[in-house]
Amino acid sequence: MKIFECKRVQTRTFWFRKILAFIVMISAFNVHASGFFVDVSHLQSSVAIADQEFKPQLSQLGLGWQFTDRFSVEVSQAVSASDDAVSTVTAEVKTLSSVLLRYGSVINSNVNTYLMLGYSELNLIMTGTSIQADEQYSDLSLGLGFEEKIFNKSGLRLHFDYLVHYDQAELTISSVQLGLRYVFD
Amino acid sequence: MYLINRWLNVLLFRYLPAAGVLSLLLACSSGDPRPLYESLIVEFNDVQSISISALNTVITTGENQQITVTGTTSQNTTIDLSEMVSWSVDDASLAFISATGLLQSISQDGMVTVTATLSGFSASMDVTFSSAALVSIEVKADTLTEDLTTSVCRPLPLKAMATYDDASLRNITPAVSWSTTTAGATLVSDSTPPSITHYDVVATNVTATLGISSPAAAVTLVDDITSMALSPAAVTLTVGSEQSFVLSADYGSETEPDITAAANWQSSIPSVADFANNDGIVTALAVGTTTITAACGSTILPVSSTVTVDVNNISAFEIGPEPLGFELTLGSTQQMTATAYYVSDPQTPVDVTDQVSWSVDSGSVAISVDSFGLVTADALGFGKVVASFSGETADITVYVVP
Numbered sequence: 239m240k241i242f243e244c245k246r247v248q249t250r251t252f253w254f255r256k257i258l259a260f261i262v263m264i265s266a267f268n269v270h271a272s273g274f275f276v277d278v279s280h281l282q283s284s285v286a287i288a289d290q291e292f293k294p295q296l297s298q299l300g301l302g303w304q305f306t307d308r309f310s311v312e313v314s315q316a317v318s319a320s321d322d323a324v325s326t327v328t329a330e331v332k333t334l335s336s337v338l339l340r341y342g343s344v345i346n347s348n349v350n351t352y353l354m355l356g357y358s359e360l361n362l363i364m365t366g367t368s369i370q371a372d373e374q375y376s377d378l379s380l381g382l383g384f385e386e387k388i389f390n391k392s393g394l395r396l397h398f399d400y401l402v403h404y405d406q407a408e409l410t411i412s413s414v415q416l417g418l419r420y421v422f423d
Numbered sequence: 424m425y426l427i428n429r430w431l432n433v434l435l436f437r438y439l440p441a442a443g444v445l446s447l448l449l450a451c452s453s454g455d456p457r458p459l460y461e462s463l464i465v466e467f468n469d470v471q472s473i474s475i476s477a478l479n480t481v482i483t484t485g486e487n488q489q490i491t492v493t494g495t496t497s498q499n500t501t502i503d504l505s506e507m508v509s510w511s512v513d514d515a516s517l518a519f520i521s522a523t524g525l526l527q528s529i530s531q532d533g534m535v536t537v538t539a540t541l542s543g544f545s546a547s548m549d550v551t552f553s554s555a556a557l558v559s560i561e562v563k564a565d566t567l568t569e570d571l572t573t574s575v576c577r578p579l580p581l582k583a584m585a586t587y588d589d590a591s592l593r594n595i596t597p598a599v600s601w602s603t604t605t606a607g608a609t610l611v612s613d614s615t616p617p618s619i620t621h622y623d624v625v626a627t628n629v630t631a632t633l634g635i636s637s638p639a640a641a642v643t644l645v646d647d648i649t650s651m652a653l654s655p656a657a658v659t660l661t662v663g664s665e666q667s668f669v670l671s672a673d674y675g676s677e678t679e680p681d682i683t684a685a686a687n688w689q690s691s692i693p694s695v696a697d698f699a700n701n702d703g704i705v706t707a708l709a710v711g712t713t714t715i716t717a718a719c720g721s722t723i724l725p726v727s728s729t730v731t732v733d734v735n736n737i738s739a740f741e742i743g744p745e746p747l748g749f750e751l752t753l754g755s756t757q758q759m760t761a762t763a764y765y766v767s768d769p770q771t772p773v774d775v776t777d778q779v780s781w782s783v784d785s786g787s788v789a790i791s792v793d794s795f796g797l798v799t800a801d802a803l804g805f806g807k808v809v810a811s812f813s814g815e816t817a818d819i820t821v822y823v824v825p
Binding site for chain 1 (some may be wrong): 452453456457458459460462463464465466467507698
């Protein structure tokens with residue numbers, strides 16, 4: 239089991255270096271449209287475990303820096319908005335913290351699509367007849383999404399993202415996010 | 424803004440790769456979801472206790488065996504938890520066990536204790552690995568009494584028990600090959616457990632083989648059916664279509680809703696409709712009516728159903744090239760076409776040109792037609808081409824012009 243984990247880290251490291259080098263290279267030569275941004279999102283999460291799926295919801299606030307139209311980095315914090323019950327068990331993602339690198343392609347002056355790579359840490363609470371679990375999980379996060387300018391001359395953008403925050407054999411936690419992002423050009 | 428961006432880019436270029444790798448290592452998954460997973464399995468399935476079992480407690484060294492964990496709920500129902508529990512063996516030099524409970528002996532004789540745990544529940548069993556040689560095989564019924572007696576058309580579950588030279592008795596059912604020389608006996612060897620059925624009271628033998636063969640075991644058949652029912656009672660088919668029949672039987676104290684696979688199926692006129700296999704599925708071959716019968720035992724007369732293969736299942740029949748008629752110049756030819764639409768699929772045209780009987784109407788001297796539907800304009804005037812197919816007819820007027 240330990241050997242398997244080490245191999246996985248080595249593989250991830252290899253690809254992370256490749257991706258990171260590519261991102262840095264692109265961003266070094268493209269310095270347009272940079273600026274801070276704030277992001278407010280609603281998250282519909284999916285907690286899949288033991289052949290069941292819970293769908294608790296969260297509200298999220300994010301802050302980030304956009305280097306170019308293509309590349310940005312964001313730190314976000316989400317807190318629980320509602321829990322979800324299946325049978326006798328209730329699940330709640332109490333907090334979800336993420337650091338994400340976002341790289342994408344500009345389809346036109348209003349629409350971007352992008353991939354996300356980062357790290358998430360979350361606090362999952364589950365209660366049932368015989369369960370009182372309060373667990374912390376963290377994992378590499380991967381996702382994709384798109385954003386669209388709401389007004390042509392405004393920094394306000396509507397975005398829709400899908401992210402897998404945690405994915406191990408018995409437990410997968412992902413989310414779909416709908417939010418508004420304002421870029422201070 | 425430009426300076427800030429440039430400064431951040433430089434920072435990224437110099438330091439982020441190292442920071443990235445470091446963060447990636449930190450990002451390596453943390454938190455073990457297994458305890459939560461097991462707790463949820465117990466909660467969702469209402470598990471009150473678990474038990475462990477295997478086909479044999481002694482297996483041949485070097486071979487493997489599936490270990491099974493069964494959970495009992497508060498409603499006294501059971502659930503297979505073999506793929507949900509955590510498995511362990513106390514001596515890793517003798518064997519290892521997979522996440523699904525497959526115990527694999529390594530290479531030496533000995534005994535291991537296999538333990539399964541699930542959120543506070545635990546169950547163990549000892550398994551011995553032995554290099555003892557197989558001495559004999561005996562076929563038995565896989566029932567509480569192990570008695571090789573059953574009713575006609577009723578599957579009898581089988582098992583093969585082996586005696587080894589260390590005096591151990593082992594169930595080797597999954598490893599043996601099964602055979603019977605009895606005509607009409609249906610031996611299903613790839614089911615769990617294997618089974619044998621026969622539709623009549625005849626001497627039926629079965630043999631299990633694994634290197635050596637067991638003595639032929641005689642299965643006693645009892646003819647105790649009190650009534651049978653066949654469904655559907657009557658059916659109308661088109662040529663080439665199939666129909667599945669279901670036979671059920673009442674054995675007095677019990678009813679078997681489906682003994683179709685075990686019955687003996689026959690058609691009174693096989694040229695109209697017949698069974699490709701003895702499985703209750705009849706295929707319509709030609710227009711006509713036949714009676715199919717399903718028999719089990721001899722106490723109750725075979726039950727029957729009528730199968731009519733009927734041309735009326737053609738919803739439309741037309742010929743071409745122009746349904747309302749067409750012109751041909753003197754001496755020229757025209758290939759006719761015939762299309763049928765069936766009730767079972769009225770939207771799909773079926774080309775039946777080569778199955779049609781072609782002719783010209785009596786008195787039509789202007790045209791002639793051959794057996795393949797090729798019309799020839801022989802003289803000025805007009806004539807009628809007639810096509811007959813499965814009781815349906817259609818005609819077209821052909822005008823022969825200069």
